[in-house]
Amino acid sequence: MNTRGRHLLVEYTGCDASVLDDLKRIEALMNQAAKAARTNIVASVFQPFEPQGVTGVVVVEESHLSIHTWPEHGYAAVDFFTCGEAIPEMAHRVLSEGLRAERAEVIFVDRGISHIGPSMRMRSHSTEHYGERAYERASEHADIRAIEPMMAAHRS
């Protein structure tokens, strides 16, 4: 079996604290993320933390996805590590939206045996800001509200 793996280390900040503290919702999001990444779920463990927060891991045939949340800081530390043909970027998309993050910092590491040098390679280290995207969505909603009365007027 090919050892090639792709590992995304992600720090989500500015997240919705109520989501970060909702064990069932976090578990559902992580399972949705595993499916979006086209992985096959083997088992999962999710635990609440006192006084708040959630920790959890989804073990998949293609490796694992993990999450640890700090609602009091609007922060989650997440890993998407997949081998084979899975697409960890899709899992990242599910989480960034599901947690309502304002920002994600992402380190992308290639893993797996290499016979020509180091196994691991940091492919990128980037920061994504979702403020504008959230603004665009708000604008779309505003447009719809503005357009609907016009369409209603047109129909009448």
Added chain:
Amino acid sequence: MNTRGRHLLVEYTGCDASVLDDLKRIEALMNQAAKAARTNIVASVFQPFEPQGVTGVVVVEESHLSIHTWPEHGYAAVDFFTCGEAIPEMAHRVLSEGLRAERAEVIFVDRGISHIGPSMRMRSHSTEHYGERAYERASEHADIRAIEPMMAAHRS
């Protein structure tokens, strides 16, 4: 709660294939590693893979430890991610010895919210070779064997 975390991504190569394919032994090693790192075990999941290999995660109060093995390549991809006062380096030591690895490639990433720039920082990326250490051990044994007859002769 402090969000500061330390994450070791480790690629072990030249490992003992029989250990990598032994689910009970891998599970015991990972639990031993979690204790050595001074973490508190919450739950764990270990699964065999067909035709060979093991995948497993130990969820700890301080985050998680994970392992995925490819016995046919003498290779294991391991993560030690701990928050608080845990010592992931100690877990790494348990695994490097327990898997009888010839080499470990280690990326050390600092994680956790930072208010002065990026959250994550790659602290180091290094390769450790255990051939010499194994040689030193063999030498120690050789010395003991050489010394013992001398001591026996001295005693007689």
